[in-house]
Amino acid sequence: MFFKVMVLSLLLRRVESSQQEDLSFTYNGFREANISLDGLAQITHNGLLMLTNGTKLQKSHTFYPHPLHFKNLSTGNVFSFSTTFVFAMVSEYPTIGGPGIAFVITPSMKFPGAEAGHYMGLFNATNLGNSSNHVIAVELDSLLNLDFKDIDDNHVGIDINELTSIKSSPTSFFSDQDHQHHNLTLISGQPMQLWVEYNGPQKQLNVTIAPFNVPKPFIPLLSLNLDLARIIIDPMFVGFSSATANVQVNQYVLGWSFRMNGEAGELDLSRLPKLPRRGPKKKTKIVTIGIPVVSCAVLVVAIILVLILFIMRRKKKFAEVLEEWELNYGPHRFKYKDLYIATKGFKDNELLGVGGFGRVYRGVLPTSKQEVAVKRISHDSKQGEREFIAEIVSIGKLRHRNIVTLLGYCRRKGELLLVYDFMPNGSLNKLLYDQSDKTESVVLSWTQRFQIIKNVASALLYLHEEWEQVVIHRDVKSSNVLLDKEMNGRLGDFGLARLYDHGTDPQTTHVVGTLGYLAPEFSRIGKANPSTDVFAFGAFMLEVACGRRPIQIRASEERMVLMDWVLSCWSKGLILETVDPKLGTEYKVEEMEMVLKLGLLCSHSIPVARPPMRQVLRYLEGEVPIPELSSLGLTTNIGGQIFVPSEGSSDVSVWNINPSYMGSEMTLSSSVAESILSGGR
Template identity: 50%
Template sequence: MAAAPRSLCFCVVFHLSLISMAFSQDENQFIYNGFNGSRLHLDGLAKVLPNGLLQLTNISELKSGYGFHPYPFKFNTSSSQSLSFSTNFVFSLVPAVNNFGGNGMAFVFSPSLSFTKATPGSYLGLFNSSNNGKSTNHILAIELDTVESPEFEDIDGNHVGIDVNSLISNDSTAAAYFSDEEGKNKSLTLESGKPMQMWIDYNGAEKLLNVTLAPIRFPKPSRPLLSISIDLSDIFLDSMYVGFSAATGTRKSDHYILGWSFNRTGQAQDLDISKLPPPPPRRKTSKKQDPMMIVLVVVVVVMFIVVIGAIYIVRKKKYEEVYEDWEKEYGPHRISYKNLFKATKGFKDKEVIGQGGFGKVYKGVLPSSNEQIAIKRVTHDSGQGMKQFVAEIVSMGRLRHRNLVQLRGYCRRKGELLLVYDYMPNGSLDKILYGNMRPHLNWFQRIRILRGVACGLLYLHEEWEQVVLHRDIKPANVLLDADLNGKLGDFGLARLYDHGSNPQTTNLVGTVGYLAPELLRTGKATTSSDVFSFGAFMLEVACGRRPMELGDMDLVDWVIECWKKGSILDASDQRLEGLFVEEQMELVLKLGMFCSHPNPAIRPSMKQVMQYLDGDAKFPDISPDSNVIGAFTATNEASDIVVSFSSLFESSSSHTMSTIDSILISGR
């Protein structure tokens, strides 16, 4: 009779312990030191083995398994701090073939327990090809990936990654743990079959997610394996399930969970390692291998190599560049096409910020530094002149001036050349000058832009180690920084030559309306032809009209007409509404005419232009008589015009005025 009470006592204690375990699983936290008696939601291949192991998959091909806490946790996504959570679990991945398992598992937050449309294999039973990457997924996953999948940009076949709505990880790193004793990371092999422990902690106040990994009997390392700043309120819904997903492909593994602890409001309880079910046995390679298995493995390996090779070739072709031995010396100025491709999101049309006769201009962000850049794609002929052209591009990359857009470098690919510049947030001057910007550019801004471009041209012509001919000065090639300072850009047509020598260019390039008359005859660009373009540019900025417009009088003729009528200021841009310094406007209009003279010998140098603009040299008072008009409208240049303007330069340099025969007269 004494045995019966003892038996009854044992049963009572046993049931009380079960009741105690049940009550420990409250609405905010739970702990499973083994899964016997748990009420997890299981799907796919997942099951709880008699010894308490949660087995997510077996060695079936292309299958998935899921084990989730049966009830969703409530999150207040309007309060980031309420999204804090902590979890730790022990897992073991046992490959079907030693060192050749797959595909991996993930710890998952999901708004739903239904994964019927998800694909196994490399998608880990979470997504498929149509929804991978969509923000409507609202899924956070910490992946333990044992197969390198190039389509998801995996770093290797043994890594831990943080995934948001996609199998392309926000951050990932090779599996390892930090040894506090040795003070360094030590690598781990996920599919070794050995149990390992993972900790995942999220601090909603700091918006910081930490992932830590270690062998089972090691204490939690002081340094996490991954740590990223992320706002989960943008990802989570108010109600989220938490659990595990695992999948196999043609490569397969048993995926096990030995124990799991979770807390939505504070630090998760530590697992009792002594109470966990025994780890699964590691498979031993049989001494007698099945010949069919060997053939199958060989076929799979060969197919895998072929697929990887094909993907590699396709990816290499995608980023293929033209690279010749002579370019090695220009290495620092060469920028990889891959970086430019990523910077422009694949040269998407929405990244286009400009387009001209030589190609499109894209805005980009360098992935390595987050710096904004502008990339111009120029079609070119890769003939004998390419080496010289690249040499000049690289040389111009050494130009340094506050009023020049910095050329960072170049890239050659197939039939195009890509030129990389600093990005100018206010775009080109022509878009602002002729666009709907309100308010319009005022006179102070315009005169500052004119002076800045003139200063940059002076540097190119006289102050750098070589003479640089820009050959395409116009508002479309003047870019504005955040403070609307003018910077001369687009050196795609520029040419260099040594001081004291003659330029060898004979190709006629440039834009109609800005081309000096002698260029149309000889095709030979000089600093004087750049001055002519700058003169047209000055008149355009002051008058708000293009040099040549269909149906309208040419800009030079228009200014002369106003000048002849005795009011040259009438040629000024009407949008200025007379709000300008009259002496400055008159100087700019007359200096623009002076630079635009059809005779190159009469035009001033950029040094003289700067002297006039800065008031360091007195600009002579001139008025339009018939000879002046004839000089601007005639196709030939009379010798007396050359003599007269030469006299002008002599008199202006000595700050005295003399009578200028036939062309210039004193007074207004």
């Protein structure tokens, strides 16, 4: 009997599941919608779903009342699904938000013990991150909470079982018309549309946002490979959760569509309910009677003149410059006044460093309280204007996790200012060499160094091959690699960068860069290309592994040029003697040997012998083994001699040369250039 009941139960569940495989609903307004409301949630007279109102520290939940089966019973995989909704968030203060709206998939419509405020009515301090929660959420958050590692106070995030997003991004959309990203403000009071789509076979979750009346962009804001089968337990509920804090933020949903195994039906935007009118109603103008017209006019004119003088003086103090090219290339433009306040008037105690092209200050933006780095181009920099424009045009549109993000810029008379993400751990150069200002020396571990090398390689691959144009950095070195709070390396300072279209030949330019990182052919032909960046990256790898600058003037003649010294030690089978002594023996020998050899390979004097960055990254990731250096014609240049290891031993044969300049290219006979090296490590 028990077996029959179990079989019948399974059959009934299979019938119910098959009925829900193509379940869909579309609500153009909620006046007659079949939904479950809890807490502050209510439906207005015109069919608007109002999640929150002026009541503080309260929760709100709205759900489709029937549980949905997301899993295929035969395979256990999660079905594809899609949902879209139009929402609006209105704050009583234009720059201060509150807990946002979360679209949620959850095993229950009830959340016992959940708290309001920044917990968004979903969790409390004791159950955050519990795998037993089985909660999937897409948050629209307008409140910066450092406890949850929020990136800012205006972001979209994907949450699993907690409110620390596994992936998030500042709120923006990619326009299919002008092919640019445009920022959005969640608490603007303007309606926006969000799409959440899961591809079951590909196990990919996409989140896209756009303003009201703008079609769904082709490129999503967030895209994440995630198998939901380990999180979803059948059945599950879909809906919205929200909460209020101490600032009044009214949150509305105008329409909602959902579909299992297909694309959610389009909302009829013309049928969606209207949002409430913002601001107080216009008051009837009261005409004052009995005041002499002439006296009133004189008083008004006097007040206007005083205001004009005040405004003119204030504008002169914070006057800015705007030119036509900025309309095409400029990212977000900051007000000079905001940067002046952020850096406390560019005080010396906020100074982070001084470079060849200006001074860099730490700042805190007055509105968002975001920490930034403000680069102020020096007045006496002859190439300041040109380099400023180069940074605006190039890095202003680059988006990569290992590239320092240019948040915006400002121009004021002769001053040029760039605003970057603040990198709390400073430059790699300082951690490798300069620790005079620290009470305890901080030694980067090999694991951290190896990760930083791979970070920079990933950034260069993006610049050379993956962006819309080829970007040649031309100044890859440790002082231009900054470290974020997780000690990830980010490539910065694009003041010398050059761009050209894929498939075209780069133009000849002035030779610029830093001695020790310059490819030898660059000084001869003056053409920067990806291969010259690869050479600099090779010098950079040796620098990080050995803890020494590429050229060390005060070192012995044998050790003055780092690349030559490492190559000499390799030829003698002693390559590990070049490892930074500060590491001791705390490193993986196979990784260290690979990095040292790869540094030599990338620093090859013949450009075509250097691997492209895609191949370099494959070596670093261990996808393919690095080739034997003995077959690549490597030679050392020490004290005016060429050392070539003999076959089967670490002995060397010697050719005397007379280089005219340290680091310059040497022309060798074909027999030397093509000699086959063997031996060494």
